[in-house]
Amino acid sequence: MSELERLENNSEVQINLCSPTVAASETSQILDTLSTKEIVSAVPRERQELLKWNGWGYKDSKFTVTSKDGPLTNDSAILKFVGNRYPIGDTELPYFKQWVIDTFNLDLANKKSAQPMPSSYPAPVVCNEFSEKIKKLNILYSDSGEDRLIRAHGQTLYDIHTLREGTFPRIPDLIVWPRCHADVVQIVKLAHAHDVAVIPFGGGTSVSGSITCPKNEARPIVIVDTSQMNRMLWLDKENMVVCFESGIFGQDLERELKKLGLTVGHEPDSYEFSTLGGWVATRASGMKKNVYGNIEDLVVRVKMVTCKGVLERNCSAPRVSIGPDFNQIILGSEGTLGVVTEVVLKVRKLPAMKLYGSLIFPMFDNGVKCLREIAEYRLQPASIRLIDNDQFIFGQSLKPQANFFHSIIDGMKKAYVTKIKRFDVKRMCVATLVFEGEEEAVKRQEKQINIIAKKYGGLPAGATNGERGYLLTFVIAYIRVSKSFLFH
Numbered sequence: 001m002s003e004l005e006r007l008e009n010n011s012e013v014q015i016n017l018c019s020p021t022v023a024a025s026e027t028s029q030i031l032d033t034l035s036t037k038e039i040v041s042a043v044p045r046e047r048q049e050l051l052k053w054n055g056w057g058y059k060d061s062k063f064t065v066t067s068k069d070g071p072l073t074n075d076s077a078i079l080k081f082v083g084n085r086y087p088i089g090d091t092e093l094p095y096f097k098q099w100v101i102d103t104f105n106l107d108l109a110n111k112k113s114a115q116p117m118p119s120s121y122p123a124p125v126v127c128n129e130f131s132e133k134i135k136k137l138n139i140l141y142s143d144s145g146e147d148r149l150i151r152a153h154g155q156t157l158y159d160i161h162t163l164r165e166g167t168f169p170r171i172p173d174l175i176v177w178p179r180c181h182a183d184v185v186q187i188v189k190l191a192h193a194h195d196v197a198v199i200p201f202g203g204g205t206s207v208s209g210s211i212t213c214p215k216n217e218a219r220p221i222v223i224v225d226t227s228q229m230n231r232m233l234w235l236d237k238e239n240m241v242v243c244f245e246s247g248i249f250g251q252d253l254e255r256e257l258k259k260l261g262l263t264v265g266h267e268p269d270s271y272e273f274s275t276l277g278g279w280v281a282t283r284a285s286g287m288k289k290n291v292y293g294n295i296e297d298l299v300v301r302v303k304m305v306t307c308k309g310v311l312e313r314n315c316s317a318p319r320v321s322i323g324p325d326f327n328q329i330i331l332g333s334e335g336t337l338g339v340v341t342e343v344v345l346k347v348r349k350l351p352a353m354k355l356y357g358s359l360i361f362p363m364f365d366n367g368v369k370c371l372r373e374i375a376e377y378r379l380q381p382a383s384i385r386l387i388d389n390d391q392f393i394f395g396q397s398l399k400p401q402a403n404f405f406h407s408i409i410d411g412m413k414k415a416y417v418t419k420i421k422r423f424d425v426k427r428m429c430v431a432t433l434v435f436e437g438e439e440e441a442v443k444r445q446e447k448q449i450n451i452i453a454k455k456y457g458g459l460p461a462g463a464t465n466g467e468r469g470y471l472l473t474f475v476i477a478y479i480r481v482s483k484s485f486l487f488h
């Protein structure tokens, strides 16, 4: 009987997808291991204590509009991003206000309030036997309407619009918080036995609709929230691989590794609030993929609980030539095949040098040609992003300073760019750069890129601009482009 047939026929089976030359238990004995480490997450189990229940990100970080004096009008309005977590915190943003008014033809006096958190919720579809057994197993659970609503959606504009102005046709019936792989095995086994639908939930930052409950699902729907499974299980410094439970948030994972002088280097724009399991299930891509790779390049092996058994490859070799790679089927499976519980990832030493940079081009076309040539020579730094003129103007508008051009370029004056170099502000564009690596390599790469940029009329525009552009990525997620709910 083949391994797959065994999986089909036996719900208890643990299949070993790569004949192990060294079994996992033996492996841990011979390697430089760090024993299991509990991690205090930046995001509490009751997410709504810290995060918005009806939008993106931290509750204390948002765009606000208030009146300088008298009634709120476009003239009297003061637009701010409040909170001090991001580089544009708590200062007036006059240019952004104008950009918003012009771009969306917005009358700030007509600002519409989002609906409050509902006071009643649809009755859950209950499976008493399932719930009773979950209680007996001592697994954390909740059937509160608030907990169910918060995990009924991802973070698409449609999701946010529905939260603020509408209702979801179906929300999950029960939330469970497994604490480890064994809990997930029990939950999935019970769900299978009682015909309960399971949706794995990591950070809830999905933009594919895959955690949204199907409208006509008649079975009870249970959300398996992985956030309490966030331990570092082991670290193998010799082979530079680490094993985490799948519910760890990106920011927790990198913070803990940094303490050890290590990094995975996977940084999707959502990494503050998305989880390792979510990255695997969505085949996520990170901003620094040029150096570190995307999640499929970082994953060594995955443990996944399916309704037919546990899928696991027991050897930790970074690559094997035996048979198909089942990681590739799990990656991007969006929770349809099972719940990922543990992931082994490649780690690297923290780079000796991190350098931000930016380049200005007279036109978008010049920027495209420059980036193409950089790619042809395989010279891409950890992150390189070309921003068109609309995005450039938008990025500049987020600057708090009175002078629109202030500090765009280290020491460079608007006059130099627009008069001497004759760049047209309405056509120019910018590339932001992040270099990571050994100092000499980083400097060499920067120099080579500047030489290529010059061929296409590009000018180095300084580190401050580059750093700001990179970090603003995290702020931009707080902007939702609808005039009805932009600023609440």
Ligand SMILES: Cc1cc2nc3c(=O)[nH]c(=O)nc-3n(C[C@H](O)[C@H](O)[C@H](O)COP(=O)(O)OP(=O)(O)OC[C@H]3O[C@@H](n4cnc5c(N)ncnc54)[C@H](O)[C@@H]3O)c2cc1C
Pocket: 154, 155, 156, 199, 200, 201, 202, 203, 204, 205, 206, 207, 210, 211, 226, 246, 247, 267, 268, 269, 270, 273, 274, 275, 276, 277, 278, 279, 280, 281, 282, 283, 284, 285, 286, 287, 333, 334, 335, 336, 338, 339, 340, 341, 477
């Ligand atoms: C502002 C913003 C920026 C973003 N930037 C990026 C980006 O730069 N790169 C990128 O690739 N994506 C990006 N995304 C999309 C999203 O963040 C990613 O898809 C992320 O990987 C989802 O992780 P999550 O933990 O939030 O998963 P969730 O949203 O909770 O779930 C996503 C899917 O994975 C499944 N899933 C979650 N955990 C598990 C598990 N343990 N086992 C099995 N299935 C599981 C869910 O069932 C669902 O199908 C962005 C989204 C937003 C809103």
